[in-house]
Amino acid sequence: MGERTLMNANEALAEAAIRAGCRHYYGYPITPQNDMIGYMAKRMREVGGVFIQSESELAAINMVFGTAAAGKRAMTSSSSPGISLMQEGISYLAGCELPALIVNVQRGGPGLGNVAPGQADYFQATRGGGHGDYRTIVIAPHTLQEGLDLVAPAFDLADKYRMPVIYLLDGQLAQMLELAELPPFSQEPDQEKPWALTGCRGRDPNMIRSLLLDPDVMEDLNLRLNAKYQAICSTEKRWEETETADAEVLTVAYGTAARLCKEAVKLGRRQGLKLGLLRPITLWPFPEEALKKAAQGCKGVLAVELSHGQMFEDVKLSVNGGPPVYFYGRAGGNLPLVSRILGLSRAMAEGKPVPERTISD
Amino acid sequence: MTRTLYARPASLKPTAMHYCAGCGHGIVHRIIAELLDELSLREKTVGVAPVGCAVLAYDYLNCDISEAAHGRAPAVATGIKRADSDKFVFSYQGDGDLASIGTAEIVHAANRGENVSFIFINNAIYGMTMGQMAPTTLPGQKTATTPCGRDTRLDGHPLRVCELLATLDGAYYLERTTVTSPAAVRKTKSAIRKAFQAQLDGKGFTLIEVLSPCPNRWGMSPVDALRFVDEEMTRYFPLGVCKECKE
């Protein structure tokens, strides 16, 4: 049994990253992830790693780019507006096929927004939020324990597929104190990175570049990325199902919204409502086949998010042709209510009319 | 018996370069390559290329090299150097890359005293994108976006990077040179050699600003372009050592 600890999630996740062998962190302060950068400032130095508070998020993601190009594990963390600034750098990481971990602790938006939790960066995360035709693996834990357990696998995926991975949290999850078991220490795996910039002794020089002026060559890169993404879609989808086998109404949610839905499932079942939850853990690749299957036989599907409906579109696409899909969510940092999830689900189970989207209480 | 008085450096790939006839980029690439050879650095060097005319520098310099997003080369170079401080890292940028979009990155790399050698090619214009005003464009200079000549009341003044960075405690060595004659070329090589040696000695941030001819965008012959640098550019960008730390 490992170390159980009561920690702020931001800090615990930083510790998990260090235990996964990451020794290079670059970041810029932004609420609600400041505890992460503060923890890294202290802890990275203790383990002999590199910590830089960069001058901006633009600089942070490019420092990550440099370290990744040099063949080492690197990460950054930020929150919604800062992640917007990083989109250029993420596109470059994708185009140059460099591994990196980017943590987004989502907050209210758009614009400067607020520091309350949100899930309105789903499109940005799952559609390749910068320019160009690319994707990033997106991992969305819903508890601190899950968050800690998935950090090392996130780095491994980034290395395996040579691409940026986004770790999607929200301001509620990241700032909670929860009891969790910290993962054990491990080294960054000793892996061959023949493409890395390590000095050209004994080989031809390496180049890290994404400028490919010949359209055929550019297309080849895109075809190669596409093949990589297809492979990821076949093997890396992760999700969790709660009471879906006999569910009359299926909720679909991730992160903090999923915790609310789990509570609704528990309460609903006690009241005789056959409610279930499919919780995507990877938002990209999205578990569309599992969702389509779980939705079969349901009277309705309810997507729940801390937004006005972004994952909702992927739910509709996945269920396509199956039961009707509805949405309930709140924006601006307000949390959806468990009572409302129950109310809407009950109405769906009873065949009563339900608006396609409910965005207020 | 044959003695070599000058040969093409091994740190330049055996390929033609795409730069315009008489462009300063070719001269400075050649100088960097000569120094990588002379200091036996090629195999431990990682360079960072800019966005601008020199975006294809990785096709010419025969060492490990990375692109960087426009202006971000100092941040990328920081990430590379911090990953392995044994590597010799240089960053090569033009005036848009370094002094416009990348101003924050170069200032903070200098402020942190990053132990990287920065080469700044100042030709007072944006070459690759068809000749717009650069932060270093001279007052009265006609460009694609200052068709009537740069008006300092509307478009600001030429930005003196060396002087700006000299105010920072983290900057170790800053010098401004030209490549307008064989003597000036040798002086530039000597300056860049000093910057490279400072990195090898772990001294911190160095930057050599090279006033460079851009015959094509200036609408001049290569030889006349050298004259423009000597007679016009040096009036706004004084040559010499801007900052030199002793220890």
Add this chain to the structure above:
Amino acid sequence: MRLVKITAEYCKGCGLCVWACPKGSLGLSKELNPLGIHPVQFKQGAECTGCRNCAAMCPEAAIEIYEVNDDG
């Protein structure tokens, strides 16, 4: 004697070496290189002092200079 070797396919005819040579020993040739440019050539019978000014100015690193001794 000094041998000035010019890689014609790199030369862009910028003329900086012609300008830099203290002996006026370089000039543009009549031939065209693959770039469609008259590359520089060392004038027949001209003098090279080994100053390396031409190589110092050349943006293409197209000039190499060797000293060849007659005794081998």
